[in-house]
Amino acid sequence: MEPAEQQHTLDRITEVCLLAGKIMMQNGGETYRVEDTMMRIAAAYGKPNSHSFVTPTGILFAIDGAAPVTRLIRILERSTDLHKITLVNDISRQIGRGELSPHEACELLRKVEAGKPEYRTWLQIAAAALASGCFLLMFQGTLADFLPAFAAGGCGFAAMLLFHRVVPVKLFAEFLASVVVGTLSYLFVRTDLGQELDRIIIGSVMPLVPGLLLTNAVRDLIAGHLVSGLSKGAEAFLTAFAIGTGIAFVLSVY
Known part of the structure; x- marks a missing residue:
C-alpha cells in the first residue's frame, strides 16, 4: 500500500x-x-x-x-x-x-x-407526566394527588424543553422548569385540587432529576476515570441545585 x-x-x-x-x-x-x-x-x-x-x-x-x-x-x-x-x-x-x-x-x-430522536417531544412529555404521577404514588402519595402531579410534572418537563431551546443554558432551563413545577403544585393545593404539596412537588420534579448523570459519574469513578467522574458529578450537583433553588424560590414567594 x-x-x-x-x-x-x-x-x-x-x-x-x-x-x-x-x-x-x-x-x-x-x-x-x-x-x-x-x-x-x-x-x-x-x-x-x-x-x-x-x-x-x-x-x-x-x-x-x-x-x-x-x-x-x-x-x-x-x-x-x-x-x-x-x-x-x-x-x-x-x-x-x-x-x-x-x-x-x-x-x-x-x-x-x-438522525432525529427516537421518541417524539410529545411522547417524552407524556412519559414525564406519567412518571411524575407514579413517583407520587411511590412516595406514598394519595390517588387524589395523582392528576396534579401528572399535570405539574408534564408541564415542568415541557417548560424545560422550551426554555432550553430559547436559552441554551441547561441550568437556567432547569431552574425555570422547577419554578413552573412549584407554582403549579402550589396552585393545585391552593384551589383544593391537590392535598399534599410536598409529595406533589417531589413527584413532579423527578423527571428533571439527573439520574443518568449520577449513575455515569459513579461508574466512571469506579472505573478510574476521575476527571470525567468528578465533572459529571459536579454537573449533576449543579442540576440538583438549580431544581432545589427553583422550588425554594416559589415557596419563599408564596
Whole structure:
C-alpha cells in the first residue's frame, strides 16, 4: 500500500473512531464505554495500538504508526438518547465481524448522528407526566394527588424543553422548569385540587432529576476515570441545585 493511501486509510479509521465516540458521549454514554468502543473499532481495522482520552467536553484519539497524529473533537451538547448508543454498538459489532469498511462505517455513523430522536417531544412529555404521577404514588402519595402531579410534572418537563431551546443554558432551563413545577403544585393545593404539596412537588420534579448523570459519574469513578467522574458529578450537583433553588424560590414567594 502506498504511503499516501495508507495515511488516508489511517485518517478514515480515526474518523470512524472519533465519530463513534462523539455520538456515544453526546447521548449519555459512560466514559470507559466510549474509550473501549473506540479502541475495539481501531483493533478491528488492524490498529491494536490506539490511545484515547475522553472527557465530557472533548475526545483525544491517536493511533500509533509511522506518523502518528493526535486528533481532538469537541463535545458541545449532551443529552440522553440511549437508542443512538445502541445503534453505535451495533455498528461496532459489525465492524468487529469484518462486515463494514471504514468508509461504510463512517457513512452509517453520520446517519446515526443526523438522525432525529427516537421518541417524539410529545411522547417524552407524556412519559414525564406519567412518571411524575407514579413517583407520587411511590412516595406514598394519595390517588387524589395523582392528576396534579401528572399535570405539574408534564408541564415542568415541557417548560424545560422550551426554555432550553430559547436559552441554551441547561441550568437556567432547569431552574425555570422547577419554578413552573412549584407554582403549579402550589396552585393545585391552593384551589383544593391537590392535598399534599410536598409529595406533589417531589413527584413532579423527578423527571428533571439527573439520574443518568449520577449513575455515569459513579461508574466512571469506579472505573478510574476521575476527571470525567468528578465533572459529571459536579454537573449533576449543579442540576440538583438549580431544581432545589427553583422550588425554594416559589415557596419563599408564596
